[in-house]
Amino acid sequence: xxxxxxxxxxxxxxxxxxxxxxRLVRVVNRxxxxxxxxxxxxxxGPEDQAAHSRNGHRSPRNQAMYADGGTAYVYxxxxxxxxxxxxxxxxxQPVAVLLRALExxxxxxxxxxxxxxxxxxxxxxxxxxxxxxxxxxxNGVDLVTSDTLFIEQVHRRTLSSSRIAVTPRIGVDYAGExxxxxxxxxxxxxxxxxxxP
DNA sequence: CCCGTGATTTAT
DNA sequence: TAAATCACGGGG
Numbered sequence: 210x211x212x213x214x215x216x217x218x219x220x221x222x223x224x225x226x227x228x229x230x231x232r233l234v235r236v237v238n239r240x241x242x243x244x245x246x247x248x249x250x251x252x253x254g255p256e257d258q259a260a261h262s263r264n265g266h267r268s269p270r271n272q273a274m275y276a277d278g279g280t281a282y283v284y285x286x287x288x289x290x291x292x293x294x295x296x297x298x299x300x301x302q303p304v305a306v307l308l309r310a311l312e313x314x315x316x317x318x319x320x321x322x323x324x325x326x327x328x329x330x331x332x333x334x335x336x337x338x339x340x341x342x343x344x345x346x347x348n349g350v351d352l353v354t355s356d357t358l359f360i361e362q363v364h365r366r367t368l369s370s371s372r373i374a375v376t377p378r379i380g381v382d383y384a385g386e387x388x389x390x391x392x393x394x395x396x397x398x399x400x401x402x403x404x405x406p
Numbered sequence: 407c408c409c410g411t412g413a414t415t416t417a418t
Numbered sequence: 419t420a421a422a423t424c425a426c427g428g429g430g
Contacts, residue, residue, distance in 0.1 A: 250425070252425075259425070260425085261425075266415095268414080268415085269414095270413080270414065270415090284413095284414095284425085285412085285413065285414095286412095286413080286414090286425075286426070287410080287411065287412080287413095287424060287426050287427080288410070288411025288412035288413070288424090289410075289411055289412080289426080289427085290411095290424095290426050290427070292426080294425085307425055309425090329427090333426070333427070334425070334426075335426050335427065336426090336427075378425070379425075379426095380424085380425050380426070381425060383423090383424090384425095407429100407430075408428105408429090408430085409427105409428090409429090410427100410428095412424105413423105413424095414422105414423080414424085415421100415422080415423070415424095416420100416421080416422070416423085417419105417420080417421070417422080418419085418420075418421085
């Protein structure tokens, strides 16, 4: 069972928490590559000075953030890395959730091939994209209808707060007071997160 | 700690 | 046009 449109059409903090423990699936060469989402970050829109949509900024690069909830926003950065976001909210609300780490569950050999190593397969936003062969060609894909990139429901209810750790977001020191906001969500004690709280 | 790497953004 | 930046990762 795959997550449906109403799941995504909510605020990014709610979606960031609800995505923990769900399963990201990528199909390459008829093979499933998958992992449980164990770390996310919420990006809140125009007022959020860490978001690509800060101050209402809109460009060819980030326009997918303005699409309907359930769209993938994949961008290229540092000349070599891709990162994947799940767009939330409604059309023209530029809010999203960055996927920062997975616990790999299917297709680990193929992931290792893509990564060039069998270590740290999916613990980091660029590592998980490399492992699952996620690049800019998937920017704008609809996760609700795509056959090659989607999220499956593993549990109906959001994990209890006692199982979720909350910290400031990683790598957004330029964002002033927004850098300190508690908008990073991790499954507590999961060894596959990118950095321990 | 430093640095690669190149698209994107911002400054001139 | 040119310079600075970057939601990162790998290697000392």
